[in-house]
Structures are given as C-alpha cells and as structure tokens.
Amino acid sequence: MNIRREGDIEYRFEHPDDFRRFVQERKSRKAESKLCSAKKAVSTYVADGDYIVYDFSSLTRGPQSLIREVIRQRRKDLWIGAEFTLHESALLTGAGCATRIDVGFLGYGGYIGQAVCEGRVRVYEWTNGGLALRLLAGARGVPFLPTRDLLGSDHMSASAAKVIGDPYTGLPVAVVPALHPDVAFLHVHQADVYGDARIFGTNLFALEAAMASHRVIISAEEIVDPEEFRKDPMRTTIPYFLVDAVVHAPFGAYPGAMPARYELDLPHVDILNGIQNEEQMQAYLHENVYSVADHEEFLDKRVGAGKMSELRRKASIVEGYR
Template structure:
C-alpha cells in the first residue's frame, strides 16, 4: 500500500484540471460537505491538537454520516475525538477505517478515551509518524513531489509503524529516510478570516495549514468571519492560504469551539471536560452520557448555531475575554 488518499499522479491531474478561477466560493456548511466529502475519502484535519480544529466541519460530517474515512493529521484532538465518538456510538453511521498521524490527545485535559477505545478493540488501522514527518508528507504533496527526504526517523523505531523507506543518499552515501507524500481527498481547515474567493488569514501559528490546503484535492475552509476582498489584499503578506487552493468558504463563528481560535476565543475548559468525561465513561462501559451529549449537541441540532445556542452565554463570554486579554498583552510587549 503506497497511497491512501490521492496518488501523486491522481492529485496532479485533479489539481491541473480543477477550476482555480477567482470566483465566489461562499456556501453553507451542509452543502460544502455534501459536495466535497465522499465515503471512503482521506480527510486532512488541519489545526493542532485543540487549536483551530475544524470542529464545525466535523460535526457536519457526522450529521451526514460519511463512512470509511481515513484521517490524516500531525496532531489533533477535538475534531478527531468527535468523529471517533460518533463511530463508537453508531458504527453503521459515521465511520473511520484508518488513521495516519503523530499524536491524538486532548493535552492538559488528558489522553484520548476514544483513541484508546478504537485501538484496544482493533476497530481502526493505525499508522504512526512523528509531527515533523507528517508535516513533511504534506509539504511534499504541496510541492508536487512523491516523497520528502528526512533524517528524523533514523535512530528510532517509528519506521516499524509506517511506510517510510530507507535508502542511501545518491550524493553523500549516507542513510536517508523517504516519507511518502500525503494528498488528502479533502482538507478541513478553520481560520480566523477569509474573503469570498478563498484567500485566508491565519493569526497565530500556521500549523501546516497552508501545506495541507495545497496538498488536498479539495479544501473546505470555515472561518470566524468573511471580510471584503479589498481589505484582504490591502495587506497581501498576511494571506497565508491563496484562493486557488480553496474550494468552499463557510463563515462559521465559533467554528473551532470548544477548542481555541487565536485572538478570538480560548479553550472552554468546562465544555471540553464535559465531552471528555462522557468519552471516558463510554470507554469504561457506561454509554448513556456520550449518547446524550451527541443527541444534544450534534445529532439534535441543525448546525453550529444550534450547537452554540446550547452553551451558556457566560462560558462563551469568559473564553473570549481570556483570549482578548492575552492578545492585548502580547501586542503591548512587542
């Protein structure tokens, strides 16, 4: 097995022939997912652990019950946890068949109960990489290369758990590891600002999001707000993802909630603990709390607005105030 998403040749053909014109790409999230995400796809999950995770897009994938997905990411938390929880509750609904990743957890909130549940019960295929190697795989794909040479796997056992190849460098004769390009069928990316054409601004760390967008066959971008194109191009150096790499733009305030979105809102520790506790209870055989969570926040609502309406206003205000204070402090120190 060499390619679990698009092969380099398939990706090249698709990207060369795809309409990359400057056109209005705004649409609602349900339409974007229905248009670009198919059963059996390799989905590139952008963001990093609980930061700028494409939670809104993942919730919609769950509601549309996409099946047999491969998930590719370097480090993720909430987005993957939601998909895994849906599969654990309803295996006839949204399902994951394979994971290619470096880390899956919820950081200070604890390890992932859903990863433990799926792995310990043999329900998914796992391919283990380092963070750098997954980033290199996306970088190779973004550059149109079938692989990227790396030294980092040398001296470790990580190559026993993935498809990397060892060879001698043709120039130096020293060992080098080749990691295969990763071309997801679809990338899911959440950013702070985008324009109607798909140009994106990212505040804070980029988390390999530009590379994932360029590597994927199609890219769905959710954003906190859509701004005028004139405002976007007034500062072109701040455009991190270009319009021709994006196929759908969806304005979804709180689209990364309950994770954080730099300069917009911080983690909602109360809600994350509620979600993780329900997952941990499920892993230990108590299924009611996780099912109640999904019925209330995902299956029982139409969209992200319905999800956010379930959250106490005081919690949302609190996470916005925390992030605003930290952002102002950083700017005052520079």
C-alpha cells in the first residue's frame, strides 16, 4: 500500500492478536466480587511504565480519587492518553508520575504548559477525535482505523498518524493505530460488586476504553445489587467481565462534578487552575494527596461534610439522569 506521509513518532501499539490472547488467558469471566480499596486496586493493577486512559475529565465525572491514589503510590514513567486532560496531566506530571502524554486537549493553567516547554513531559498530538478513534480500533480488534480529519494538519508530523491511499478509491485518507492501554480508570454513578457499571449522561469513550484496555478499574459513587442490571439492561454502560476492580468512591470525582449527584467545587478548581510553579504544585500535592492516607481521609479532613452537602444541594438538575 502506498504510504504517502507519516510521522516519525513513538506510539503505543499492540497487535490485535496479542491483545486477544491476553483477553482469552487473563481476563476472568467469573461473576465474583471485585470490590476492593483504591489502594489495593492501584497497587495490584497499575505498574510503573503503564499507559493509562480515563473518562471523563477533572471537571466532570473524572476518576479523581484514583488519580490521587496513583500519585500517592508514586507510580513512575506513566504514559497517559489524555482526551480532556485538565488538571490530571498537571498533577501527574508535577508528582513525577507521568512522563508522556498523548493529547487530546492539554488544559489548563500555567503549570502543564511550562512543563511541556521545559521538556519535563513529552507530548504527542493525536487530537480528541484521533484518540477516541484509536480506542475504537482497539475495542473493535482492528490494527487501525481510517478517518477524514488530521489530513493537511501538522498533527501528521506530531503523531504517528499516517496518510495512505484508500484501497477502494485511491484517494488519500488518514489512519490511526489501535490503542490498547494498560489500564482504564472509569468513574461511574453505579456499579455492582462484579463490575457491571452505569454512567448517566454523556461520556467520552467509556465502553471503548474498557474493551480496549488490559485492566479496568471502576470507581463508583454507589454500589447497587447486581439484579438491578438485569432489570434494566439498556442502562448498562460496562458489563462486569471487562472489569478487574471495583472501588466504592463517593465523591470520587471531587473537586469535579458528578452529574446529578454533586456540583464541582469552583474555589478548589480555582486553586488548581492557579498552580504556576513547582512550589505551589508540591504544596497542593502535600495538602491534598500525600498528607492523607486515602480518599476517605481526604474527604473527612480536607473537604468536610458541610462542603459535601453544599455541593450535593447545588446539583439541582436531575432530569435525564437516573
């Protein structure tokens, strides 16, 4: 096939046969309780050097308690697939956990931009659509998928996307390689102990990420009876056999919002937005991550019951979420 143009850029790739073999041999189909602490989930399933994806963002339904646990356990050399990476990339970079980021959308605040300029973290430019498509390819078991964007842009030299001749028409089309992350973090409204999970509202690529990743860690606002899923299967986002660990994490998206459950904590988000330098970053990490043993202690000592009930009250829009 005629490859017209390609970037000379490192990228995460695994042949579909290797991933299929992993799924056959290593992913249990058994309906058994996978409920565990965040500490156990991260220490068991997240290793140094891993590639991580997550859904949605630090402002909306992001797995923030799991991100903080990764930082607390001081994982190293992580590569993150960052569709909407708002504060996650800054925190993981500031904590010395992440060294490579597939972007996505690299917002906000001065810290992460400065880290990129100083070369403390390497970035690759796939765009949101490109990353979502890479996960779809991974979920669909194909080595790549074609798309009619990225073309003509500098993303072709800042990612490993390629332009090929469409085998049917001969016309140029962009292709992106399948992505098989090591771990997917998904924060959901409801899960059962086996890992069946429900997200209410929109998502980025929750099912694609769960299907394409080697390991899936679910954190859930609420643990519900498995029978609930059988009664209303249209509402299942993720079936249990994709899932490796289930963590019960009320306020797991904090300081972001959980649609129809609690609003984002804007003053806390402003503190994150305001982090410009190393001193501020380390102070933030000490206060909110290192100095507390786990998410429960963080909620208890750093957030507080009053703040949580205020944020719950503010989440007044429930139409469509149930």
